[in-house]
Amino acid sequence: MSLGDDTGQTRTRLPEGGGDPYGGARRGGRSSSRSLVTVVGVVVLLIAAIAFANRGGDDSDTGESAGDSPKSAATAPSGQKPVDSKTTGIPSGFPQDRQGAESAAANYAVALGSGEMFKKARRDAILQSIIVPARVSDFEATLDNAYTPQFNKNVGLNEDGTTPKGFTFVSRTSPIGTKVTKSSADTATVEVWCSGLLGLAGESSTNPVTSSWFTITMQLEWTNDDWKIVTHSQKDGPAPVPGDERASSADEMAQAVQEYGGFTYAR
DSSP states (O other), rough: OOOOOOOOOOOOOOOOOTTTTTSSSSSOOOOOOHHHHHHHHHHHHHHHHHHHHHTTOOOOGGTTTSSSSSSSSSTTTOOOOOOOOEEEEEEEEEOSSSHHHOOOOOHHHHHSGGGGGSSSSHHHHHHHHHHHGGGHHHHHHHHHHHSSSHHHHHOOTTSSSSSOOOEEEEEEEEEEEEEEEEOOHHHHHHHHEEEEEEEEEEEEEESOEEEEEEEEEEEEEEETTTEEEEEEEEEEEOOOOOOSSSOOHHHHHHHHHHHHOOOOOOO
């Protein structure tokens, strides 16, 4: 998550009476006929998906011709496979095309929203890897002025950016989708729709982990055989209606963050 964001509030559902203590009040049971219709519908969808996946053999070479953004199936992954190389732990070596720019922007959003940005040395290394050389010093100065002792305290950390004993700090950005709004041979403007987590997991935390939704816009430039960031901005949303899931306990959230790793993103 980037600086200055207003983190969203998770929706907590409290148990009622004799309901399920982990999921709030029990819901009324569905009729057997409705359940049967649901099961049949799922089976039909699975058969259709398998048939579609198997038609015409391997389609891996047709991803580029289909365009960089899915049209008829906007929720489905499309395009090229992730890159194999990394620089400073961040995927690198993206193709010089629209899909490569989208993949780069998605991975850069993850890096810029990670907990490592709260550590000066690691933050500078990330910026050196993903920012055009001419803008690195500007980005460093701006972020040094943003990641202040007071800002660290506001998110629940100690003033020096370390995590208080007995807590787990969470800062994670997950891209949902990407869109190229402008491109040429050497430049691209990419929007990355993201969800984010930020906060401190632990008993008696005054900064519990909350979720937010936002869109990052990056202007990229082809530099040194890879896409690099020239400018970076962010706006809120689009945000879905919160679901009815209960908020996890501090221990559950801390365990999840420690056990579930992140991804390399690509089109």
